[in-house]
Amino acid sequence: MSEIPGLRIERRVAAALPPWPDIVAWLRRTDKPTVAAVLAAADRRGVPVVQPRCGVGDHERMRELLQAIEAEGRPSVLTLTIDSYTRLKHFRSAAEALRRDPAGLNGYPLVAHGWRRGRDLDASVRAPLQVRHGSPDGRELFAVTLAAGITSFEGGGLSYNLPYSKNVPLAVSLEAWRQIDAVCGILADEGVPIDREMFGSLTGVLVPPAISLAVCLLEACSAAAEGVRCVSIAYPQGGEVHQDVAALRAIRSLAAKYLPERVAVYPVLHTFMGVFPRTTATADALIHYAGLTARLGGAVKVINKTNQEAYGIPDAATNALGVRTTAMAFTPFLDFVTVDEVRVEEERYWIEREVAELVDPVLDQADGQRISAAVEKAFADGRLDIPFSASVHARAEVMPRRDAGGGVRYQNYGRLPFSRATRRRNEQCLRGAPGGDRLIEAVTADINYFLAFDRHQDGDDHANS
């Protein structure tokens, strides 16, 4: 029976873990870099690392998948994507599905497999692993992740609740993630930095940059207060390069403004998370475009997509190809690629201003204390909000729109406390946006933005399959 300090988890899961000193000793071993070390090195070099998503139910298949992607794609960090049962803490259902039909699972059930198999996966590849999931309460999964020797864990009390669950109160998810962050704080003091990535992609559909960054910064503030020293702030590619580059660059200045100096903060780009083009050529172009955006924005990591994204889970070869297509954006022969710096700076000014208008009142209200209650109240009031929320605990009164150049703006502000200047600028941007009165059609077209580029593709190799 293992007691992880301050982490309240189900007894059955705790009983199967090794003692805490053994977990710490295993995390300290030096035969493999931590994810934090990989990110720090990439930041120094100025070349982003690429990380694919991957997860299947069966253990042997998972190991083969990791090894195949590593051999063909050479990613610097690899992923265990976790199945839906485990995300919802249905560990028994995950174990049953594993016995009955592992291929039916939509990810790797790490809790059901147990920490020894986690260590086996970790030992089977050179790159360190990150656990990616979507649990509003990931405490048991986190415990097994640590015991497996894995040094990076995605999620947060807002970004892994609002897009994923209908009715988990924010107080519940924020407290679960506070405990996780507190354990990371203890490990940081022990000399083991655990990378905590905040899921700024949220619902993945037309997320205005300031909303993504505000949510991640509030999670990062909570994490830093618990002692976390390595935070990755992930921003989803929207598709308009000036806005995306500005958002990535804003992560560093906002981190300097809102987080203590001892916290290392790494900007991460998630390759376009919305409706993906269906033709291989357009999909590959979008994937490469994300790489260029990451390069120009100074991202430290890219979580990439593949040219099978529109069709479901990719095979290993396609996944590895996605990694290489992204990484090709960092080669020296593309050194000539630049971006209109004046436009980027203008976007960045407004993104940082919007973030301040969202975040400052919440931090003021918390007044140096734990911010969870102030965050919860702000979401209840609609002063914080996300578009297309799956959860009833965000009002989802905010409605995004694309402007004529593809930038993501606000059709409706809901109750966000934006200044007159911010609103005026937003309305200027939206002038000339196509659509008119049929708002549902117009926003749907904005969501399907990249599908339009498929039309230029002849000789399509997927469309008839």
Place this chain on the structure above:
Amino acid sequence: MTTTSPPPRQVILGVARSDAHAVANHLIAMRLRESGFTVTNLGVCTPLEEFAEAHTAHPDAEAVIIGSLNGHAYEDLRDLPALRSAGLLQVPVIVGGNLSVGSKKSDRDHERLYELGVDYILGDAEQLPLLLDLLRAEARPPLSRV
């Protein structure tokens, strides 16, 4: 002579029990709010009993609007006759979306839903404000099905 503004018009909105599609739901909520409605949005994965509870809590609601995009509308709305005979959901029920599995839709899919007691099936969500206006003008059983 002074005039007072009319009370806000209310509707109840949500997505059927087995369906987790949030995007269209929020687009429709926005469209209705822009048209001046107060929307009680129950969101995704909402069982019919919760629509009934919401109607009991908001008896002035003009309609209950249920989206279903995963093809399981009939299964998800099966309890409608039982709830109606218990005196609940005595309000027009409007259903829209992708109402059955498969790419070929038949009239039978719609008939089955009408037989359960669904009042309207709407193909174009942009027409919801118009339908709600017609319903209010005709505060009696439907003249025609949209």
